[in-house]
Amino acid sequence: MSGQDPVTVMKQEVGRAAAQRVKSGAIVGLGTGSTTAYAIQFIGERIQSGELKDIKGIPTSFQARVLAKQYGIPLTTLDEVDHMDVAIDGADEVDPNKNLIKGGGAAHTQEKIVDSLAAEFIVVVDGGKLVDKLGSTFLLPVEVLPMAMTPAMQAIEKLGGKCQLRMGVKKAGPVVSDQGNLIIDAKFDNIADPAALEKDINNIPGVLENGLFVGVADVVLVGEVKDGVPSVREM
Ligand code: 5RP
Numbered sequence: 764m765s766g767q768d769p770v771t772v773m774k775q776e777v778g779r780a781a782a783q784r785v786k787s788g789a790i791v792g793l794g795t796g797s798t799t800a801y802a803i804q805f806i807g808e809r810i811q812s813g814e815l816k817d818i819k820g821i822p823t824s825f826q827a828r829v830l831a832k833q834y835g836i837p838l839t840t841l842d843e844v845d846h847m848d849v850a851i852d853g854a855d856e857v858d859p860n861k862n863l864i865k866g867g868g869a870a871h872t873q874e875k876i877v878d879s880l881a882a883e884f885i886v887v888v889d890g891g892k893l894v895d896k897l898g899s900t901f902l903l904p905v906e907v908l909p910m911a912m913t914p915a916m917q918a919i920e921k922l923g924g925k926c927q928l929r930m931g932v933k934k935a936g937p938v939v940s941d942q943g944n945l946i947i948d949a950k951f952d953n954i955a956d957p958a959a960l961e962k963d964i965n966n967i968p969g970v971l972e973n974g975l976f977v978g979v980a981d982v983v984l985v986g987e988v989k990d991g992v993p994s995v996r997e998m
Contacts (some may be wrong), residue, residue: 772993773889773986778802780995781851781887782809782982786807790844792877794852795824795870796985798887802851803827807834823877824870825941835973841880847892848948850881855901855974856894857886861983862957864897866904866974869929869946875898875972879979886983888925893953893985893998897957897975901984902948902975909945911969916947918967922960945973 773910778801785791785806787831793803799839807813811834819839822828831838851954852874863886865871878884894900903924907915916926929938929946954975981996 765933769988769993770889770891772951772986774798774887774930775801775988776993777887777889777984777986777995779805780986781885782806784885785809785815785817785818785849785851789848790821790846791836792847792850792852792881792884793822793827794837794850794874794878795868796853798853798880798889799851800830802887802937803830803836804834807831807836811835813925816914819844821877822875823852824868826868841876847877847881849883849885850878850879851885851887853885854888854976854980856891856897857892857980857998858894858897858981859883861886861980862897862978863976863980864901864903864974865976866906867901868945869904869906869940870975871904871974872906872940873970875976875979878976881977883981884979885915886940886980888983888985890987893984896953896955898951898954902927903954904908905964906907906940906942906944906973907947907948908969908971909943912945912947915967919947922963924951939968942971950982988990
């Protein structure tokens with residue numbers, strides 16, 4: 764790994780490990796983010812080498828769709844399949860019960876649909892994403908319809924979250940999701956009951972989906988680098 768940033772190496776190795784678990788004939792949910800991008804790349808390479816056959820991918824975002832096309836993964840949609848074998852996706856925080864905060868890429872709405880439908884949902888993270896309690900390091904993303912932004916923020920504040928509208932980088936104004944909505948990032952300190960908060964936020968009129976993924980992950984693969992040597996362990 765000479766010269767490579769350790770976090771990048773961890774992401775590559777964990778992406779490779781997840782891609783190795785995909786079997787020929789599988790319908791695969793393709794997550795979003797920089798770690799999953801490596802899994803998509805390695806699945807594509809296994810297809811191109813002839814090692815993997817008859818794979819169909821279901822992307823969770825514009826980014827995943829573009830990467831899948833770039834690496835030669837045939838795509839399908841939820842209308843055309845009756846099951847999904849596996850989904851691979853990243854996370855922003857993972858707690859000891861494998862509950863997650865996702866949405867760093869504003870893609871959590873499609874991600875939750877796809878990841879929850881998979882027979883096996885494999886989470887790929889570097890070691891820096893592990894936390895004792897959700898909410899300790901990352902703001903909770905909430906996708907809202909634009910016209911509901913103000914009342915939704917007020918309702919989230921009543922639940923204890925400090926809200927900010929996610930702003931674009933190299934774009935004036937807010938981040939707009941793949942569905943054309945806005946993202947509110949809410950600071951909750953140490954979320955005590957993720958399942959209850961997930962439901963309470965999704966009950967607010969105008970909220971499409973929040974980034975709490977409770978009881979969805981089956982396997983968490985964690986990339987680590989110790990003494991300059993990368994490894995992957997299953998949590
Ligand atoms: C996108 C996500 C990502 O999976 C999450 O933000 C992790 O991304 P990365 O692998 O780049 O750290 O939830 O909405």
